[in-house]
Amino acid sequence: MGAGWSYTARRLLGAVLVLIGVTIATFLLLHAAPGNPAEQVLGQRATPAQLHALEHQWGLDASLPSQFWRYAQQVVHGDLGTSFVYGKSVTSLVGPRVGQTALLVAVAVIFAILITVPLAALAASRRDSFADQAVRGFSVLGLGLPSFWFGIVLIEIFAVNLKLLPVGGYGTGFGGHLESLILPGVTAALAIVPLLIRSLRVGMLEVLDADFVAAARGNGLRESRVLFVHVARNAAVPTVTLLGLNIAYLLGSTVIVENVFALNGVGSLLLQAIQNRDFPTVQGITLLLAVAVVIVNLITDLLAARLDPRIRLR
């Protein structure tokens, strides 16, 4: 138990350091990038006096260290600041969008699993067959193609031609949300599926050579049972770890996927905020995403340990 607690403490400390690092890096990058938020809001006719007045109101005329110190104090108190563009608190802007993005990520993870497991099992069970080659070819192709392209193709097929699903937007009601998230979910999932398939396939191949698999087969178990119960479970550990690591990547890809599908989630807000140099909003969202990634990684580690007791949390 003692070892577990010190592990948790170390992980938490690490998480806090990561968040501080992300906060500092975002702050510095934003201030180093050319482009003036006051210019963006006031337009080309703004006089220097108007620009200064607005910069003063936003506290942008203070020194960088003092700006950062003030921001850090706010964040510690749970205040992410006020958007330059909307004049509303960043939490009130981001809050209503978190659900949309979280649901998108959840749907994407489900699709990722639904696509990965059968394909990896197929490839592993018929090693070097045509099916195996096809799955591996699909993975390589998938890695090379941008996800927005998949998105547009899916829209063309399922929304425009077959008219089965909405072109974009978030629908109304929970059913409407889910329906609207099918295409974006698949699109986002496809961004990480190739990696997952490769990992699970390799894992399964290793396990297939293990003695207990031979024993299971020897006991007359059906091949499908051997594959999905005994092999898949043991091969799952590296895949779950990989999935956890890729949640960060998935969150990043929501920025693009949300745009392609007209979802007004956290990702699309981040993109707008960057274009508008809306510093507080960019900083707030970046921090939230960092928190999400840290938490998911922590959960992944714990889950991996649960799946495979041989993994020690040190």
Place this chain on the structure above:
Amino acid sequence: MDTNLDPERLCLIIPHFSRADVDRKLALMPYRLSELTRRDLLIRGGEGGAAVFGLSALLAACGGSSSKSSSSSSSSSVSSSTGAASGTPKKGGDLVFARSVAPTTLDPANTIIAGDIYTLNQIFEPLFITNPDGTLALWLAKSFTTSKDHLTWTFDLRPGVKFSDGKPLTADDVVFSIKREAANSVGPLSFLDFAIKSVTAQGSSTVVMKLKTPWAPFESDMSVFANAILPANFGGKSEKAFFQSPVGTGPFTLSSWTPDSNLTLKPNPSYWQTGKPYVDSVTINYVTDDNQRVLQVTSGQAQIADSVPPANVSQLKSNGAVNVSEFPAWQVDLLVFNEQVAYFKDVHVRRAITYAINRPGLVQAASFGTSKPGGSFFPPSLEYYDAGTPVLAYSVANAKSELAKSAYPHGFSTKLLVSGGDQTYAEFAQIIQADLAKIGIKVSITTLDHAAFETTFQKYDYDMFIDYAINDISDPDEMASFETDYKSGGSKSYWSSYDNPAVISLVHQAEAEFDTTKRKQLYAKIQAQVAQDAPFVALDYPPYIYATSKKVNGFAVNPGGAYRLADVWLD
């Protein structure tokens, strides 16, 4: 002098035209919040854009409302295109608008952002508005007169106008609103009110404005969205609370709003134009992806999409479910020269480059023929545009001989700055690069994201850049002074540092000239001189391009980019 076109009266004269189809103009200067503001809004009504709004809609509008007409004169002829009439306007239906720009505030005085302007002008109205053809029309003002010295302007308010809370419009509301804007030190467009000395109410329905100087663009200034009329003292609320649930005289009121996502409007029950708006609700969805906006209309999820990419236009025109409309804009795309750089201080270099750029070819290649090739720095949709401007038309031979007269006869190497994320400008840059190579000028292209781009050229840290200039109001003084008045125009001639005292003097003369014939001559001289001095190259005049469902009637956009959704009805 009593100048102006009363829409009521127009209804009598030209059955096609209705007060309702008139739109106010408001544009968003060359200022945009992100790439997603002005430029992306360019639209226009393909096969007869203006014609989209039906004759009968207009007739109905004309018949449907009360009020007196006022005398009018000057200002522009109303050119009405023939309308493809499509039945009597129908009430009802929910209009969904997929739009590339989101509102950030509904305060008319404190924004320059397209998403704000085109939303708040469904809620608030000014004294004048701009018609889809770019002419001015009396709106909340029923008539006006000016004193002989042009220093006193008296406006009579339209009777029977009510705010959405049911209270009548009074002179006090106008006084409050105009004073607020004129005194707004951080108002992006408050410079338009600089001439105002005092604003006072005379009784409950007359407003008197005194000016510091005779100012010809004044009625046009009064039409800008920033001068829209709010209830005096925000109807007793705090400013912040007021703009959370705004009260205006416009056809719609705010129903719900999720920032950066969607906004819903519902009809104003007290609207002064009886019978309007036609639709039961308007939902404006913020959709940044070009492809997605267009698909939402083709699939029926939305009925109107803005900023259709020029590349999609011909394909969409063959789609039976949608109309594509291209509306002329008060916009010109410019290649600006930095005269603080030695090469571009030399007028022969600037002229040579102007000759060298194949503008008709550029329009075909980069805008797929949707925009018109550039000539004068005034766009053809702008009042006092002179089609006879002696422009330096494309000619490689002339370009070479002009460059031979310069201090750099064998050419030189230079840089061209463009804003990223704009496909059309990226293509312009490549075409210009190729055209200039033919006369020995080697161009390297620098691309920055929009915010960085603006900061860079506004620090004069560039050789040449491509951007667009826009007029917010129907009067051309705004564009003339912003682009050529080095001393007091506000931008050192659009950051070019072009300084021709003769031109500046003409600009000031035109500002104080009330005789439209003389004014026209002054602006013709300005356009001719600027064309010869070549401080920038007018590359093209792009339109606003919209896609609408075939069910949509009565949708029209004025050259400032504004539209009146009150006139829209659904089949």
